Amino acid sequence: MSARRIGILGGTFDPIHSGHIDAGHAAALAIGLNRLIVIPSHIPPHRPQPLASPYHRFAMAALAVGGNAGWRASDLELRIEAASYTSATLAKFHERGCSPAELFFILGADAFADIASWRDYPDILDQAHFAVVSRPRFPVSDLPTLLPQLKTRMSIPPLDEFAQMEPLILLIDVQTANVSSTAIRQYCADGSSLAGLVPPTVQQHIEQHGLYQPMGQGRRDSDAQAKAAAGRLHGQD
Ligand code: ATP
Numbered sequence: 648m649s650a651r652r653i654g655i656l657g658g659t660f661d662p663i664h665s666g667h668i669d670a671g672h673a674a675a676l677a678i679g680l681n682r683l684i685v686i687p688s689h690i691p692p693h694r695p696q697p698l699a700s701p702y703h704r705f706a707m708a709a710l711a712v713g714g715n716a717g718w719r720a721s722d723l724e725l726r727i728e729a730a731s732y733t734s735a736t737l738a739k740f741h742e743r744g745c746s747p748a749e750l751f752f753i754l755g756a757d758a759f760a761d762i763a764s765w766r767d768y769p770d771i772l773d774q775a776h777f778a779v780v781s782r783p784r785f786p787v788s789d790l791p792t793l794l795p796q797l798k799t800r801m802s803i804p805p806l807d808e809f810a811q812m813e814p815l816i817l818l819i820d821v822q823t824a825n826v827s828s829t830a831i832r833q834y835c836a837d838g839s840s841l842a843g844l845v846p847p848t849v850q851q852h853i854e855q856h857g858l859y860q861p862m863g864q865g866r867r868d869s870d871a872q873a874k875a876a877a878g879r880l881h882g883q884d
Pocket residue numbers: 657658659660661665666667670753754755756757758759780781782783823824825826827828829830
């Protein structure tokens with residue numbers, strides 16, 4: 648029987664974009680994942696708070712996994728009204744019967760470079776394999792130098808049987824889309840097209856709901872429309 652290999656892709660996803668999807672596919676291919684779970688964080692502890700609501704961020708994650716067999720979006724962190732910590736999320740998977748050797752937490756090399764600042768470091772490295780994917784300007788090949796204390800745990804897939812191993816740091820060197828959520832929020836504010844930067848369903852969601860418009864432009868417009876409509880009702884048009 649083949650081993651259970653569950654990928655967990657965590658992030659703020661404000662919004663989810665093609666770089667995230669590429670990283671998920673790269674990890675799935677390199678590791679042979681049976682399942683990939685995308686988990687938007689509720690309240691990210693180490694960064695400015697997201698612009699889009701948790702509802703919109705979950706909706707976009709759910710749209711983005713569509714068409715990828717075995718992929719899911721999870722509201723596990725969004726249901727908790729507190730800062731989202733990966734160690735707590737991984738502990739929930741353990742409570743549900745997953746062993747650390749079956750779990751692969753997927754993240755970009757930029758995020759992993761900060762791992763020493765994460766809650767429960769270094770114990771968190773025993774809670775799951777860490778599948779680290781190169782990101783434009785952040786190749787995984789830099790990590791042994793950046794994190795010399797973790798060098799002995801780093802390994803390059805493919806490996807034979809993860810299930811029998813202690814959790815590793817897997818370095819996956821692929822080219823992912825050169826895009827960030829920060830850039831996408833800026834493109835929206837500038838009125839530039841998102842074509843090719845996010846899945847088409849996510850692009851449609853962002854446009855349809857006026858997300859990331861400058862100074863709540865979408866809301867101001869709809870407020871103005873509502874006022875005009877109310878005026879019409881009262882014969883003031
Ligand atoms: P922001 O600009 O708001 O920080 P982001 O694009 O970095 O957004 P996050 O939600 O912060 O996206 O990232 C979630 C995870 O996805 C992180 O582990 C990050 O390193 C990884 N990631 C994001 N973009 C890419 C990319 N283009 N290639 C590989 N990994 C990526």
